[in-house]
Amino acid sequence: MKSNTMRIAVFAGDGIGPEVTEQAVRVLDKLGLSGLELLEGDVGGMAYRKHGHPLPPATIETARSADAILFGAVGDFDLDTLERHLRPEQAILGLRKELGLFANLRPARVFEGLEELTTLKPEVAREIDLLIVRELNGDVYFGEKGMRKTADGRREGYDMMSYAEDEVRRIARTGFEAAMKRRKKMCSVDKANVLETSQLWRDVVIETSAEFPEVELSHMYVDNAAMQLVKNPGDFDVIVTGNLFGDILSDQASMCVGSIGLLASASLAEGTYGLYEPIHGSAPDIAGKGLANPMATVLSAAMMLRYSFGLEEQASAIEAAVARALAAGVRGGDLGGSAGTRAIGDAIVDNL
Numbered sequence: 029m030k031s032n033t034m035r036i037a038v039f040a041g042d043g044i045g046p047e048v049t050e051q052a053v054r055v056l057d058k059l060g061l062s063g064l065e066l067l068e069g070d071v072g073g074m075a076y077r078k079h080g081h082p083l084p085p086a087t088i089e090t091a092r093s094a095d096a097i098l099f100g101a102v103g104d105f106d107l108d109t110l111e112r113h114l115r116p117e118q119a120i121l122g123l124r125k126e127l128g129l130f131a132n133l134r135p136a137r138v139f140e141g142l143e144e145l146t147t148l149k150p151e152v153a154r155e156i157d158l159l160i161v162r163e164l165n166g167d168v169y170f171g172e173k174g175m176r177k178t179a180d181g182r183r184e185g186y187d188m189m190s191y192a193e194d195e196v197r198r199i200a201r202t203g204f205e206a207a208m209k210r211r212k213k214m215c216s217v218d219k220a221n222v223l224e225t226s227q228l229w230r231d232v233v234i235e236t237s238a239e240f241p242e243v244e245l246s247h248m249y250v251d252n253a254a255m256q257l258v259k260n261p262g263d264f265d266v267i268v269t270g271n272l273f274g275d276i277l278s279d280q281a282s283m284c285v286g287s288i289g290l291l292a293s294a295s296l297a298e299g300t301y302g303l304y305e306p307i308h309g310s311a312p313d314i315a316g317k318g319l320a321n322p323m324a325t326v327l328s329a330a331m332m333l334r335y336s337f338g339l340e341e342q343a344s345a346i347e348a349a350v351a352r353a354l355a356a357g358v359r360g361g362d363l364g365g366s367a368g369t370r371a372i373g374d375a376i377v378d379n380l
């Protein structure tokens with residue numbers, strides 16, 4: 029954190045992004061934090077329409093001058109036919125890479141009273157309290173990729189999967205450190221029975237475990253992990269995994285606890301810098317209608333106070349306010365209720 033200011037770049041983005049970040053900003057305002065300074069920037073499809081690029085240089089500059097980013101969402105079906113480097117998603121992928129945001133923390137836990145809303149049996153869902161630690165700067169996401177012709181003229185797409193040992197070591201450490209603050213269990217998920225990338229992953233995680241003798245380490249193939257996440261999800265504490273497997277498993281985990289509209293995430297660099305975003309996307313079908321549930325974004329703002337600014341008390345206060353609003357029956361459409369974006373924001377602010 030630079031001096032005693034809190035410079036937060038708010039990148040609202042596409043679809044429901046602006047509506048949900050607006051409510052998160054209201055919640056931050058209500059806390060009366062001193063030195064709070066909000067910056068704005070264009071990302072995603074809206075940035076492409078304005079500047080011809082989903083992640084304009086000015087946005088990256090704003091991000092670099094801030095202490096943390098509060099991110100809404102990017103995505104716009106109308107732009108899905110653009111060349112890949114101009115598509116809205118490149119904004120978030122570009123920020124992750126440019127800013128070295130290598131560690132993605134995605135907690136999943138069932139809020140009291142919402143057990144009935146998951147597709148799992150309530151008694152299974154109730155046990156879930158896990159944290160997915162997903163690597164965010166490597167893997168098949170950022171390897172060499174392209175389209176080419178085979179020797180006999182067939183079209184071929186390719187994406188190179190790879191991890192270097194230092195990349196695995198630093199995310200393994202993030203996972204172990206998180207486990208030390210939780211139930212001291214970590215499951216590393218890979219596909220070492222098939223992939224060399226995963227064999228190295230597993231070897232390096234085992235090597236790194238020597239630094240964390242108190243953490244009980246286990247390993248699981250990703251297909252089995254997908255199965256265990258719906259069979260015995262309560263057995264997981266920290267799950268550490270690569271970029272692609274983490275992408276898939278974190279969506280699955282979000283459904284296991286009821287709604288993707290409640291899941292926050294942090295993407296951290298070395299040090300205290302981080303980007304905080306709800307894990308739902310831009311939801312173009314309900315954008316601009318005041319229907320989106322802002323809770324995931326509000327909870328992301330809480331993670332921001334905790335991880336980038338060390339404000340544990342204020343972070344917990346926000347989380348408690350969301351829990352109280354839910355306990356009082358405030359439900360967005362994603363939870364089968366009828367409360368709108370603004371009303372949910374009001375309920376959280378009132379419960380702070």
Ligand code: IPM
Pocket residue numbers: 117120121275
């Ligand atoms: C996520 C999203 C992104 C990803 C997309 C939007 C590029 O699905 O944050 O999980 O694949 O990482």
Ligand code: MG
Pocket residue numbers: 275276279
């Ligand atoms: Mg995803």
